[in-house]
Amino acid sequence: MNSLMRYSTEGRGMDFNGKAVEGVVSVQPIVRFDSSGGFRSTMDDCVREHPLLVQLDGVPIVRVVLSPYRLEEFVVGFLVNEGFIEGPGDIRSIEVSGGTASVFCSPSRSLVAPGNETAVLESTGATRLEPRPKTLKKPGALRPGPLVTSEVVFRCMKSLDKMPIHRRTGGTHCAVLFTAEGEEVFGCEDIGRHNAVDKTVGGAIRAGAELKHSWLAVAGRLAADMVRKPAASGIPLIASLAAATYDGVELGRRSGLTVIGHCKKGSFNCYCHPERIKDYRPVA
Amino acid sequence: MNSLMRYSTEGRGMDFNGKAVEGVVSVQPIVRFDSSGGFRSTMDDCVREHPLLVQLDGVPIVRVVLSPYRLEEFVVGFLVNEGFIEGPGDIRSIEVSGGTASVFCSPSRSLVAPGNETAVLESTGATRLEPRPKTLKKPGALRPGPLVTSEVVFRCMKSLDKMPIHRRTGGTHCAVLFTAEGEEVFGCEDIGRHNAVDKTVGGAIRAGAELKHSWLAVAGRLAADMVRKPAASGIPLIASLAAATYDGVELGRRSGLTVIGHCKKGSFNCYCHPERIKDYRPVA
Numbered sequence: 001m002n003s004l005m006r007y008s009t010e011g012r013g014m015d016f017n018g019k020a021v022e023g024v025v026s027v028q029p030i031v032r033f034d035s036s037g038g039f040r041s042t043m044d045d046c047v048r049e050h051p052l053l054v055q056l057d058g059v060p061i062v063r064v065v066l067s068p069y070r071l072e073e074f075v076v077g078f079l080v081n082e083g084f085i086e087g088p089g090d091i092r093s094i095e096v097s098g099g100t101a102s103v104f105c106s107p108s109r110s111l112v113a114p115g116n117e118t119a120v121l122e123s124t125g126a127t128r129l130e131p132r133p134k135t136l137k138k139p140g141a142l143r144p145g146p147l148v149t150s151e152v153v154f155r156c157m158k159s160l161d162k163m164p165i166h167r168r169t170g171g172t173h174c175a176v177l178f179t180a181e182g183e184e185v186f187g188c189e190d191i192g193r194h195n196a197v198d199k200t201v202g203g204a205i206r207a208g209a210e211l212k213h214s215w216l217a218v219a220g221r222l223a224a225d226m227v228r229k230p231a232a233s234g235i236p237l238i239a240s241l242a243a244a245t246y247d248g249v250e251l252g253r254r255s256g257l258t259v260i261g262h263c264k265k266g267s268f269n270c271y272c273h274p275e276r277i278k279d280y281r282p283v284a
Numbered sequence: 285m286n287s288l289m290r291y292s293t294e295g296r297g298m299d300f301n302g303k304a305v306e307g308v309v310s311v312q313p314i315v316r317f318d319s320s321g322g323f324r325s326t327m328d329d330c331v332r333e334h335p336l337l338v339q340l341d342g343v344p345i346v347r348v349v350l351s352p353y354r355l356e357e358f359v360v361g362f363l364v365n366e367g368f369i370e371g372p373g374d375i376r377s378i379e380v381s382g383g384t385a386s387v388f389c390s391p392s393r394s395l396v397a398p399g400n401e402t403a404v405l406e407s408t409g410a411t412r413l414e415p416r417p418k419t420l421k422k423p424g425a426l427r428p429g430p431l432v433t434s435e436v437v438f439r440c441m442k443s444l445d446k447m448p449i450h451r452r453t454g455g456t457h458c459a460v461l462f463t464a465e466g467e468e469v470f471g472c473e474d475i476g477r478h479n480a481v482d483k484t485v486g487g488a489i490r491a492g493a494e495l496k497h498s499w500l501a502v503a504g505r506l507a508a509d510m511v512r513k514p515a516a517s518g519i520p521l522i523a524s525l526a527a528a529t530y531d532g533v534e535l536g537r538r539s540g541l542t543v544i545g546h547c548k549k550g551s552f553n554c555y556c557h558p559e560r561i562k563d564y565r566p567v568a
Contacts (some may be wrong), residue, residue, distance in 0.1 A: 028533045029567075031558045033434055035550035039567055044553055046530035049508055065509075150317055170527035170546065171505055191507060191529060221455055223349075223475060224333055243454035245475060246330035250313045260453065266319040269328055274315045282315075283323055 004007065014164045016174060016187035021069040024048060025169055047171035047191055054101045056084060059202060066195040067165070067172065070188055070203060071096045074195060075204025081229035088205055131203045142236040142256045143212040147276040150268075152182040153239055157263045160219050160241065165189045175200040176217045177235070193220040197229050211235045215258075222248040222261055222271075231255035237276050239263055244271050300447045300458060300471035308332060309453055331455035331475055338385045340368060347546025350479040351449070351456065354487060357379045358479060359387060372489055376538055384444040390523035426520040426540045427496040434552075436466040437523055441547045444503050444525065449473045459484040459502045461493065461519070467513040469493045477504040481513050495519045499542075506532040506545055506555075515539035520535055521560050528555050 014020045027043045034040070049228060050068035054075055061084070073093050079085045085105065093106045156178045166189060167170045175196040178185035186207060188199035197218065205211065212218055215237035216230050222244035228251060230238045239260035244252070252259035253272040262269045275279045299305045311327045318324070334352035338359055345368070350358060361542050363369045369389065376388045397539050440462045450456045450473060459480040460471035470491060472483035481502065489495065499521035500514050506528035512535060514522045523544035528536070536543035537556040546553045558564045 026530045028528075028530060028555055030533075030556075031554040031564070033554060033561075035434070035438070039558070039564055041567060044555070046528060046533060049529055049531040065507075102474070113397050154319070172527055191505075221475075225349075243332055244312075246310045246312060246329060247333040247454055249314075249330060252487075268317050270315040270317060270323075271312055271328070271383075272314075274323070277317075280315070280323055283325060 007256060015069065016162070016164065016176070016189055021165075023068050024165060045168045047165065047169045049100050049191060052096075052101055053099060054078065054103065056103050058102075064195060066192055067190040070199045071101060073188070073202035073206065074190075074199045075101045075202065075234075076206060077198035077200065079103065080205065080233045081198055081213055085231050096210045098237065104261070120166065135228060141212070141234045142231065143234075144236075144256070145181050145276070146278040147213075147237055148182070149278045151261065151279075152178075153263065153264065153268065153277070156182050156184075156217055157239060157241060158228055159184065163189055172196070173220050174218070177201065177204045177211075177214050180213055180215070180218060185214060193218065193227070194260070195224065201229070201233055201235070215239065221245065222252075222259060224248045227251045227255070227257060227259060231257045239268070244269075285559055290470065299353065300446070300448065300473055304542045305449075307352050308449060315322070329452045330451065331453045333475060335383050336380075336385055337383060338362065338387065341385050341389055342386075348476065348479060350476055351474040354483045355385060357472070357486035357490065358474075358483045359486065360490060361482035361484065361517075363387065364489065364493060364517045365482055365485055367516050387485045407491070408449070422480055425496070427517065427518075428520075428540070430562040431464050431521055431542070432466070432499060433499075433562045435563075436462075436464070437544065437547065437552065437561070438465050438550065440468075441525060443468065444501055447473055456480070457502070457504050459500060461485065461488045461495075461498050464497055464499070469498060476511065477502065478513070481510065485513070485517055485519070499523065506536075506543060508532045508535045511535045511543060513543060515541045523552070528553075 008117040025045050026048055028046050030042060031155050032040045032042050049066060051065050052064050052071060064077060075094055075104045076088055077180045090105050092106050092205045159173060160176060163174050172189040172191055173193035173196045174187060174189045177185040179185060186200050186204040188196050188203060191197040191200060209235045214235055216235050218240045221242045222240050225247040237258040241263055242261060244259055244261040249259060249271040255272060258273040258276040259271040260268050261271060289290060305544050309329050310332055312330050314326060314328045316324050332352060333349045335349050336355060337347050359378055360372055364371060374389050376390050379386045425536055444458060444460060447458050456473040456475055457477040457480045458473045461469040461484050463469060470484050470488040472480050474480040474483060495518045498519055500519050501523050503525045505526045506524050508531040511532040521542040525547055526545060528545040533543060535553040540557060543555040543558040544552050544556040545555060
């Protein structure tokens, strides 16, 4: 999509929460082909990629390429979702400068254990760096009992449509945290679906949200690496417009997490732990 | 999607090229909710994830999680697309066993250079392991001059729809290599979009295809890490149903690669090097 107006607002845009962001989108000169009108030189809004190395207590723990906004939120959410820290209270300082984020933890904690291996498995093509956290948090701190109605799930999933950066560029994923009643807590877009979840969780806990009373809505597939994040950070339910993988479902079942997918047009699949859907009535 | 018939064919399916594959899909028991009919216990076909460690001459070079079929094709394509080898002729042996692929190269070559860092940047959340190839191949072996017509591009992109594993599970990406005339050379589906490209290129070159006369069609976004693969392996054009990122376009422009995106409903964006589209006529 193109317009001179947008060209003049190079790099600026609005994020999921209606705040202005800079540097996330830039224009590229392109040739647009239309079978009725031929070739036309014009401009196109494209999302930007930004490399970031995260160091925890001086040790590099991950390199990612992400959308260049909400970088502190990303760092906090990544550390919580991957089990490096319990929450923002474990962090003494964060400094993001250029392509490096330096995080120092409370002196009483020594969270990073350098490993023998150089990377850890993720799904869908990704690897993560060692070192791993010394004590990986066990999934299972998930709050039991009913959480949301199917009506709340459908209503909230619809609001994933707004995605202002995706509408301009077609280039982002998103993740949104909701309360049990369906109020939006925090949402983010990012070129990476994992990054969107990390930013959203980081932003929400910095704003004081209680993850155990919340649930996470995403647009992308629920592979094991996506299901692991809410299970580790204590969010009891994840729902997606897309499908779950076999391994994502297995991880959800073992972790006690409710996993919902294929959520569209008045129907969804609940892959495991449907007891958190308030109107669920078991039928053989 | 569910049926007893599919439940009885656990794990089996057809791949993009019409061949039977095993172990790629498994069923999960789910609760399907429909707002008109309530909750119903049933079965759902889900894609499986499989971890694979690739070792080159005894050195671990990448860990991925992928769809468990065409693993040798993945390994060959990955090594070519990432610049570790020139082609299958550099490989003395490949053995894939369980979660490990061991590749040995011709004794005259020593391709792997252990690096100081433990991982390399990818986009959209991924990292790759060191070591890197000693001599990264320079992009730029791309054949200049006209390659395809816009009609061929549209016709071929339509055939991305078939994706038999995606139709069953909703859980895969795909990549297909075509000749300049629009004949299908090789196609693959995978839970990872990078993996699909690596498998497709590996399968095509093992079948003797000439990459420099071919072009690559994908469904997913063209971030820099996706654009790098055809540029490195000598495929002169990549086209996608989805958008390119700013950084993907920059890399394509520098590499001499033609990058096409947003290809649907009779129009597309050519982000750079439109001169390979036979019917291209420059207009101011």
